[in-house]
Amino acid sequence: MFFSRSALILCALACATPPTFARTSDPITVVVPFAPGASADVTMRAIAQKLTEQSGQTVIVENRSGGGGIIGAEAVKSSAGRGTMLYQSNIGSHGINPSLYGDRLTYDAIKDFKSVSLLWRFPSVLAVSSQSQARDVASLIKLASEKNLTYGSAGTGSSGHLLGAMLSEATGKPMTHIPYRGAAPAIVDLAANRIDFFFVSYSSIRKLVEDGRLRVLAVASDKRMKLLPDIPTLAERNVNGVVVDSWFGVSAPAGTDDATIDRLHKLFAAAARDPEIVRKLESDGVEAVGSTPLEYDAVIKTDIERLGSVVRRIGVTPE
Known part of the structure; x- marks a missing residue:
């Protein structure tokens, strides 16, 4: 069978794989x-x-x-x-x-x-040391009226930093940010009660919570976590707008x-x-x-x- 040169070119162009970003x-x-x-x-x-x-x-x-x-x-x-x-x-x-x-x-x-x-x-959870006087959100806010609370984060500008600042703003209580190089060292200091609270993922602190070294007070989300059905959201405790997923x-x-x-x-x-x-x-x-x-x-x-x-x-x- 005979094909013209132009027909072969058109066929080649039609059959060629285009140079897309990803091929299978x-x-x-x-x-x-x-x-x-x-x-x-x-x-x-x-x-x-x-x-x-x-x-x-x-x-x-x-x-x-x-x-x-x-x-x-x-x-x-x-x-x-x-x-x-x-x-x-x-x-x-x-x-x-x-x-x-x-x-x-x-x-x-x-x-x-x-x-x-x-x-x-x-979502992040609001966690404190088991040694903390804060047993719930209300007692944490009361404690903030008595002293300047410190909160840790995984670094300046992290979600934990923003949530701590949002909590300070929502409650009208001054609170001091302590940035760490990652969540792990902040969790160590939280468990030792060297900082007052930390907004962190539950998966990062689960073992310490189960071992009784940390306590979760609230969830910084619009809804409760399936894994923690008994832990309220901050909004349920009348602290509104402190939400970052x-x-x-x-x-x-x-x-x-x-x-x-x-x-x-x-x-x-x-x-x-x-x-x-x-x-x-x-x-x-x-x-x-x-x-x-x-x-x-x-x-x-x-x-x-x-x-x-x-x-x-x-x-x-x-x-």
């Missing part, structure tokens, strides 16, 4: 802006493994910690066209950093990325085409909603999500505005 045969690399072994890293690896089991798609988790998430975000921002690289976006990198760093931030959380899916989220998802470079975003969203959402993953997360007080890209966009934009106003009111500057 290519591995996906997810850049995690936390150190190996961190809870966000462990959860991302579990979801990546489940995604591979479900679809056969290879997923590589690469840790690029440091700079409050900036190092990892910069790497993914500039990766378009050089392989399938995604970023484990989170409340810090995409919710707090835009206001915390302002013009000094080297990426734009909205313009430089496209949302793929919100994968999981969890930490969240984690995946985002792609801004140049990623919509068809690829759709394919990636389906892969990651299915993995996050797998019953095994859901059970694992729920056992730690974490909610599996697997949202659409538009739903994740809405979460990011809402928190940039809401948490940005908190950052500006309390005058937070990066360390």
Whole structure:
């Protein structure tokens, strides 16, 4: 059979695979802006493994910690066209950093990325030492009338820092922020009663609570946790507006085409909603999500505005 040269060219163009951001045969690399072994890293690896089991798609988790998430975000921002690289976006990198760093931030959380899916989220709990005089929220506020309370956080500008400042604002009581280099050393000082309270994920302190060394007074969320049905929200104790849910998802470079975003969203959402993953997360007080890209966009934009106003009111500057 004879084909003209022009027909062969047209056929080649029609059959060629377009140079999209991600092809099924290519591995996906997810850049995690936390150190190996961190809870966000462990959860991302579990979801990546489940995604591979479900679809056969290879997923590589690469840790690029440091700079409050900036190092990892910069790497993914500039990766378009050089392989399938995604970023484990989170409340810090995409919710707090835009206001915390302002013009000094080297990426734009909205313009430089496209949302793929919100994968999981969890509230913080208000915890005190078992040695504390505070037995509930009311007695903690009463204690704040008698002395200047100190509260720890995983670092300046972290969700724990903002929640402590929001509690001070909501109660009208001055409270002193003590930043730590991560949650672990803050938890040690909390258990020893060297700081008065700490807003932290329940999974980080669960063993100390079960051992009787820490006490949970309230949940900083709109609803109670399934894992702690007897622990009230702060709003139930007439402390309103002190709500920050930490969240984690995946985002792609801004140049990623919509068809690829759709394919990636389906892969990651299915993995996050797998019953095994859901059970694992729920056992730690974490909610599996697997949202659409538009739903994740809405979460990011809402928190940039809401948490940005908190950052500006309390005058937070990066360390």
